[in-house]
Amino acid sequence: xxxxxxxxxxxxxxNEVITxxxxxxxxxxxxxxxxxxxxxxxxxFDDIINAVQADLRDLMKIPDDYEVLFFQGGGTGQxxxxxxxxxxxxxxxxxxxxxxxxxxxxxxxxxxxxKVDTLATTxxxxxxxxxxxxxxxxxxxxxYLHICTxxxxxxxxxxxLPKTNHVPLVADMxxxxxxxxxxxxxxxxxxxxxxxxxxxxxxxIVIVKKSLIKEVDGIPSVFNYQLFAKKNSMPNTPPVFxxxxxxxxxxxxxxxxxxxxxxxxxxxxxxxxxxxLDQSTLFNxxxxxxxxxxxxxxxxxxxxxxxxxxxxxxxxxxxxxxKGHRSVGGLRASLYNAMPxxxxxxxxxxxxRFEKEM
Amino acid sequence: xxxxxxxxxxxxxxNEVITxxxxxxxxxxxxxxxxxxxxxxxxxFDDIINAVQADLRDLMKIPDDYEVLFFQGGGTGQxxxxxxxxxxxxxxxxxxxxxxxxxxxxxxxxxxxxKVDTLATTxxxxxxxxxxxxxxxxxxxxxYLHICTxxxxxxxxxxxLPKTNHVPLVADMxxxxxxxxxxxxxxxxxxxxxxxxxxxxxxxIVIVKKSLIKEVDGIPSVFNYQLFAKKNSMPNTPPVFxxxxxxxxxxxxxxxxxxxxxxxxxxxxxxxxxxxLDQSTLFNxxxxxxxxxxxxxxxxxxxxxxxxxxxxxxxxxxxxxxKGHRSVGGLRASLYNAMPxxxxxxxxxxxxRFEKEM
Numbered sequence: 001x002x003x004x005x006x007x008x009x010x011x012x013x014x015n016e017v018i019t020x021x022x023x024x025x026x027x028x029x030x031x032x033x034x035x036x037x038x039x040x041x042x043x044x045f046d047d048i049i050n051a052v053q054a055d056l057r058d059l060m061k062i063p064d065d066y067e068v069l070f071f072q073g074g075g076t077g078q079x080x081x082x083x084x085x086x087x088x089x090x091x092x093x094x095x096x097x098x099x100x101x102x103x104x105x106x107x108x109x110x111x112x113x114x115k116v117d118t119l120a121t122t123x124x125x126x127x128x129x130x131x132x133x134x135x136x137x138x139x140x141x142x143x144y145l146h147i148c149t150x151x152x153x154x155x156x157x158x159x160x161l162p163k164t165n166h167v168p169l170v171a172d173m174x175x176x177x178x179x180x181x182x183x184x185x186x187x188x189x190x191x192x193x194x195x196x197x198x199x200x201x202x203x204x205i206v207i208v209k210k211s212l213i214k215e216v217d218g219i220p221s222v223f224n225y226q227l228f229a230k231k232n233s234m235p236n237t238p239p240v241f242x243x244x245x246x247x248x249x250x251x252x253x254x255x256x257x258x259x260x261x262x263x264x265x266x267x268x269x270x271x272x273x274x275x276x277l278d279q280s281t282l283f284n285x286x287x288x289x290x291x292x293x294x295x296x297x298x299x300x301x302x303x304x305x306x307x308x309x310x311x312x313x314x315x316x317x318x319x320x321x322x323k324g325h326r327s328v329g330g331l332r333a334s335l336y337n338a339m340p341x342x343x344x345x346x347x348x349x350x351x352x353r354f355e356k357e358m
Numbered sequence: 359x360x361x362x363x364x365x366x367x368x369x370x371x372x373n374e375v376i377t378x379x380x381x382x383x384x385x386x387x388x389x390x391x392x393x394x395x396x397x398x399x400x401x402x403f404d405d406i407i408n409a410v411q412a413d414l415r416d417l418m419k420i421p422d423d424y425e426v427l428f429f430q431g432g433g434t435g436q437x438x439x440x441x442x443x444x445x446x447x448x449x450x451x452x453x454x455x456x457x458x459x460x461x462x463x464x465x466x467x468x469x470x471x472x473k474v475d476t477l478a479t480t481x482x483x484x485x486x487x488x489x490x491x492x493x494x495x496x497x498x499x500x501x502y503l504h505i506c507t508x509x510x511x512x513x514x515x516x517x518x519l520p521k522t523n524h525v526p527l528v529a530d531m532x533x534x535x536x537x538x539x540x541x542x543x544x545x546x547x548x549x550x551x552x553x554x555x556x557x558x559x560x561x562x563i564v565i566v567k568k569s570l571i572k573e574v575d576g577i578p579s580v581f582n583y584q585l586f587a588k589k590n591s592m593p594n595t596p597p598v599f600x601x602x603x604x605x606x607x608x609x610x611x612x613x614x615x616x617x618x619x620x621x622x623x624x625x626x627x628x629x630x631x632x633x634x635l636d637q638s639t640l641f642n643x644x645x646x647x648x649x650x651x652x653x654x655x656x657x658x659x660x661x662x663x664x665x666x667x668x669x670x671x672x673x674x675x676x677x678x679x680x681k682g683h684r685s686v687g688g689l690r691a692s693l694y695n696a697m698p699x700x701x702x703x704x705x706x707x708x709x710x711r712f713e714k715e716m
Contacts, residue, residue: 003390006609010598018384025380032361032676034376036558036603039365039679072430072560073580080578131684143444145695173705195595200394202430202560202597220438220458220578222431237553237561239597240368245394258669274630 004343005131007151007321008296008334009175009196017248017338035244040237048244049233055250059258062184062207069206069225070233070243075101075174076337078204079108079190081223082170085216086189087114087143096131096162097121099151100327101172102284107145117142126328127154132160144188147337150176150293152196153325155285155332158295168212177205178253179295179337181263188212196295197337199246241245253337262337266294269335269344273297276348282355283331300330307331310354317350319343362701365679366510366654366692367533367554375606375696393602398595406602407591417616420542420565427564427583427590428601433459433532436549436562437466440528443574444547445472447500449624452500454489454520455479457509463530475487475490475500484686485512487646489521502546504527508534510554510685512692513643513649519544526570535563535610537622537653537695539568541559546554554653557604560597564648578625611695620695624652627693627702631655634706640713641689658688665689668712675708 005012021035028035029044036127038044053068062068071077082105087093095106105122120131137145145164150157152175159180161169168188177192184190189208195201206225213225222225253262274292277285277290277299285292285299300307307330311323314331322346324330335344363370379393386393387402396402411426420426429435440463445451449475453464461481464474478489497504503522508515510533512658519527519540526546535550542548547566553559564583571583579585585593611620632650635643637656643650643657658665669681672689682688693702 004558005391005395007395007400010395010397010595011391012395018394021394022380023385025383026376031678032359033363034371034680036376036379037363037365037368037370039368040559042365072432072435072597074430074594077430077578077580080580111576112578193595198406200597200599200602201398201595207586218469220435220470220581222435222438223578232404236432237368237551237559238369239558239600240553241558241599242560242597281716320389320391321400 001318003318003320004339004346005049005320006333006339006347008325008332011196011334012275012324012338013199013249014338017245017252020248021245021304026171030256035036035241038240040234041239045240048247049238051249052243052247055247055254056205058209059126059178059250059253060184065210066184067208067225067229069204069208069211069228071204071228072202072239074201074204075172075191075192076104076108077088077223078172078206079105080112081225082144082146082189083109083114084114084219084223085225086168086170086212088214088216090143091115092117092142092302094119094145094167094304096133096138097123098130098148098156099127099154099243102146102148105148105172110191126286126339127151127156130156130158130291137165137167139166142167142172143296146170146172146174149182150295151178152296153292154289155294155296155298156291158288176293176295178259179262179266179282179335181259188202195244196334198249200242202242203246229295263294264338265341266335269339269341270294270297272344272348273333273335276351280355282358295336296332296334298328300324304329310351313354314347314350316344319347359674359676361678362697362704364691364705366683366690367551368559369554369692369694369695371557371607372610372696375603375610377646378606379603388597393599396598398592398598403598406605409594410522410601410605412603413612416609417536418542418565423568424542424613425566425568425571425583425587427566428596429562429564429586430560430580430597432551432562433530433549433558434462434466435581436530436564437463438470438548439503439583440504440547441467441470441472442577442581444570446524446572446574448501449473451474452477452495452503454491454503454505455481456506456514457485457512459510459530460504460506462479463506467588472505472631476617484644485509485514486644488514488649493521495525497524500525502528504528506530507540508653510556511686512655513612513645513654513656514649515653517648533654534545534651535646536617537624539617542562552600552604554692556607558600560600562602562699580619592622612616621652623699624693624695627699628652628655629696630702630706631691631693634709638713640716641709654688654690654692655696656682656686656690657680662687668709671712672705675704677705677708
């Protein structure tokens with residue numbers, strides 16, 4: 001039985017990448033040493049981390065006035081690192097509350113002593129749409145505006161960005177980086193854990209405008225953007241394997257056609273599922289059409305017990321990890337880059353069969 | 359040609375571990391999913407992380423009143439996290455300056471705003487021995503005393519611990535954890551990156567007395583001991599693969615006989631090299647005998663050009679990564695748990711041949 005993994009992250013990776021890792025695990029490039037054993041100070045690893053950076057720049061068309069940095073600690077680490085490095089003038093940030101992870105970013109900044117103003121929220125409608133920024137942002141109040149481009153739990157995504165009126169725009173892009181096309185120049189900082197679209201958990205990518213990087217005293221070295229920029233992301237030992245595996249996924253992404261091709265594939269995959277859900281009399285996706293995510297699609301029957309029965313039925317057919325997040329309930333299908341169209345087809349077929357036999 | 363990797367870390371891993379990772383990479387436990395893809399919220403991963411913790415407790419005989427936690431960010435991350443969590447009464451810590459990494463821990467605490475008193479240092483003699491704590495420590499001045507049990511760069515190790523007079527003892531054990539036997543009850547906190555003796559870079563183990571864990575406001579969540587203790591080290595996505603690989607190394611360690619056996623093997627390996635160096639008229643290890651490390655052995659000819667020629671000669675014979683750290687120069691052999699006796703024998707044979715043919 002072919003198994004399709006619809007987990008929200010860590011998530012499915014391309015088979016080719018896993019096969020390549022497997023093939024070269026005992027001896028990287030004929031060195032007699034495993035990627036699990038090589039020094040981060042070796043020329044072999046220098047080549048690897050430099051290629052990852054070059055491929056990221058190439059795929060995302062990152063302008064030269066941006067740094068590309070690699071951290072440990074996940075998105076939650078950056079919820080602390082971003083205000084520590086950027087909120088140095090006003091110690092106050094603005095937030096659009098589009099769901100669980102946007103709110104979490106605000107909570108982390110607040111508990112670290114920064115002022116956080118939520119300029120708009122759609123909590124009242126259970127985050128079934130994106131919050132609209134209707135005010136003109138004052139340009140002397142906030143160090144930046146934080147948004148979450150794709151809301152993994154609630155299934156919404158920004159297809160148009162808010163107008164910040166010169167206030168720097170910071171985006172948590174963890175769940176749709178390279179799954180959907182954005183212009184990096186529209187952001188001042190993008191961060192993303194790799195574990196959804198790009199690799200195994202353990203690396204967080206930060207893409208930040210060089211002009212925003214400054215000397216900041218009194219913050220942990222492992223979160224210091226200036227230090228990481230100076231030391232090619234290696235002031236201390238980086239997660240060597242995880243960076244290497246991310247690099248292989250980027251090579252795969254380039255080979256299959258880059259972000260344009262990925263977005264086209266993801267639109268096709270998502271449409272297949274949304275079209276089914278919209279005509280279904282059993283299942284429903286609660287998200288406003290214009291704000292729907294390409295990568296994370298929650299749906300439910302309205303009957304929690306029945307939802308669980310569907311999850312079990314799907315698992316019995318090799319369609320795994322479709323249980324929704326506890327805060328939303330129901331089911332959730334994550335259709336990241338490495339999920340093939342056939343996986344979504346198998347999912348829709350089985351949902352259709354289930355509904356018909358009810 | 360058999361390749362032996364003497365790197366200081368990331369470092370050599372047991373062949374059995376690499377083979378097992380390779381074998382089960384495409385499908386973990388018949389799930390059809392790779393360890394690189396499974397969710398940290400899955401019962402499969404729960405079993406993995408719980409087993410890693412249980413094996414750590416078993417191997418190190420960790421008493422029940424200690425927590426075992428897993429972080430990202432390496433030793434440098436803990437240089438920040440330890441004072442943030444522990445230096446809450448006096449905001450002042452004490453330090454024994456035994457070398458590069460002990461000094462670094464002090465610098466990080468200082469730049470974060472903590473007072474740091476270096477109670478003893480052997481910097482004047484180029485860290486060729488451990489600093490002796492001759493004073494009786496006052497019990498109302500310091501939140502803890504920081505030591506580095508094994509100095510990776512300088513090649514010294516604590517075989518007897520300093521008497522702290524009730525002041526909590528914090529140890530950076532990154533380069534000799536489970537390579538040498540210590541009684542966990544002699545410490546209040548131990549931390550160690552896994553990338554020398556236990557696994558691929560990307561996980562840091564913290565073993566901390568439960569009574570020292572308290573609610574601390576205003577510190578990053580990813581460094582919050584209380585939060586990690588409450589959430590089984592998973593308030594956010596952990597480095598799933600790295601924890602899994604560490605777990606396999608622990609199973610290997612148990613199979614071959616645990617820490618007692620490792621220490622015996624490491625003593626035998628280190629003695630072979632030290633005995634050679636001590637009778638050599640070409641090579642010299644500068645460290646005082648009673649403070650010598652089992653895992654990291656620097657040595658040199660006194661002629662920097664000749665040292666480099668030796669490094670090249672060894673590499674040509676499959677004996678890799680023997681260049682010393684730039685701050686010490688010469689050569690350095692790291693003989694961690696996974697380095698077989700045959701590797702050290704091959705190294706000594708080649709050094710002997712080199713010296714004879716001079």
